[in-house]
Amino acid sequence: MTSTAIQKQKDIRLLSPEQIKEALVSLGEKPFRAKQIYEWLWKKSARSFDEMTNLSVALREQLKEHFCIRPVAVANQQISSDRTIKSAFRLHDTHLVEGVLIPADDRMTACVSSQVGCSLTCKFCATGYMDRKRNLDASEIYDQVVAIRDMAEQNYSTPLTNIVYMGMGEPLLNYANVLKSIEHITSPEGLGMSPKRITVSTAGIAKMIKKLADDDVKFNLALSLHAANDVKRNQIMPINESNTLEALAEALQYFYQKTKNKITFEYIVFYNFNDTLQDAEELYRFTKKVPSMVNIIEYNPIKEADFINTEEDRLDKFSNYLRNKGVNVHVRRSRGKDIDAACGQLANRNKEEATA
Numbered sequence: 489m490t491s492t493a494i495q496k497q498k499d500i501r502l503l504s505p506e507q508i509k510e511a512l513v514s515l516g517e518k519p520f521r522a523k524q525i526y527e528w529l530w531k532k533s534a535r536s537f538d539e540m541t542n543l544s545v546a547l548r549e550q551l552k553e554h555f556c557i558r559p560v561a562v563a564n565q566q567i568s569s570d571r572t573i574k575s576a577f578r579l580h581d582t583h584l585v586e587g588v589l590i591p592a593d594d595r596m597t598a599c600v601s602s603q604v605g606c607s608l609t610c611k612f613c614a615t616g617y618m619d620r621k622r623n624l625d626a627s628e629i630y631d632q633v634v635a636i637r638d639m640a641e642q643n644y645s646t647p648l649t650n651i652v653y654m655g656m657g658e659p660l661l662n663y664a665n666v667l668k669s670i671e672h673i674t675s676p677e678g679l680g681m682s683p684k685r686i687t688v689s690t691a692g693i694a695k696m697i698k699k700l701a702d703d704d705v706k707f708n709l710a711l712s713l714h715a716a717n718d719v720k721r722n723q724i725m726p727i728n729e730s731n732t733l734e735a736l737a738e739a740l741q742y743f744y745q746k747t748k749n750k751i752t753f754e755y756i757v758f759y760n761f762n763d764t765l766q767d768a769e770e771l772y773r774f775t776k777k778v779p780s781m782v783n784i785i786e787y788n789p790i791k792e793a794d795f796i797n798t799e800e801d802r803l804d805k806f807s808n809y810l811r812n813k814g815v816n817v818h819v820r821r822s823r824g825k826d827i828d829a830a831c832g833q834l835a836n837r838n839k840e841e842a843t844a
């Protein structure tokens with residue numbers, strides 16, 4: 489195949505069903521084939537046109553000539569002693585992103601990436617020390633979900649129950665592709681999952697939170713809060729300088745009014761930084777601004793930063809303080825620490841041993 493031919497080929501998964509129909513008509517084909525092709529691309533996750541066995545060989549050849557499919561490939565896989573599976577996914581342009589399968593008693597969760605690297609520079613996060621190379625397109629996010637779903641079924645004979653957009657990147661800075669991927673995940677022509685099973689986690693971009701509300705999204709929203717006063721939050725999350733807690737609270741109230749979806753606050757507890765009862769009181773006051781729940785998350789040290797996870801008794805006092813005030817609190821133990829798969833640790837550190 490010549491390089492000119494490669495340039496002419498368009499990623500077919502960028503097309504809507506209507507656009508596929510138009511393309512077929514221009515190739516002299518019957519428009520009803522579009523539905524079959526669309527189903528192969530999304531519901532059946534075909535990785536090549538040759539898999540589309542209910543199409544004629546001639547049509548498959550025509551499709552190959554004009555279009556390409558660019559599935560992500562599993563480049564590496566590591567399984568933690570707690571059964572968490574971290575995967576490195578290779579994209580068509582050789583970039584790597586990571587996704588994680590987190591098995592628990594009551595759920596199987598896929599954590600997926602939305603960008604290659606990240607432009608935000610949260611001080612506690614390994615991805616924040618990488619440059620942002622590019623956004624993932626919707627199919628690259630979708631493929632991570634499909635691959636992780638297959639891992640859940642193959643390794644643990646359990647279906648995927650939940651999806652969190654908490655991997656590499658800031659989802660709301662790749663807004664259109666993230667929403668498009670969720671459309672495919674929830675559509676009956678895709679994976680048919682309920683949007684209630686999906687959570688998008690943001691470092692806090694007020695304008696985009698309002699846009700989610702205006703777009704009337706049905707999935708859940710989590711805010712990576714980690715400090716409930718601006719001075720501390722500015723120190724660990726520079727995005728807070730332009731998106732203050734006041735601006736975020738206002739955006740979250742707007743989101744709740746429109747969607748009636750409760751907000752989840754993620755709060756990593758750093759020793760002697762945000763784990764005192766004063767911090768708990770500030771967090772309590774912030775939670776009162778909007779119907780919400782709090783996930784308290786253990787910190788997983790990374791080599792780039794010198795934060796330390798809090799101590800068990802400080803964690804207990806902190807979470808009990810909130811509970812006694814009536815806050816809905818869950819303490820999330822770290823998963824996949826031994827393979828750098830835990831929250832904030834994703835940075836393409838695994839060796840590349842091709843497993844796919």
Ligand code: SF4
Nearest residue numbers: 606610613616657691
């Ligand atoms: S925590 Fe999220 S937004 Fe912050 S640097 Fe890491 S990936 Fe980016």
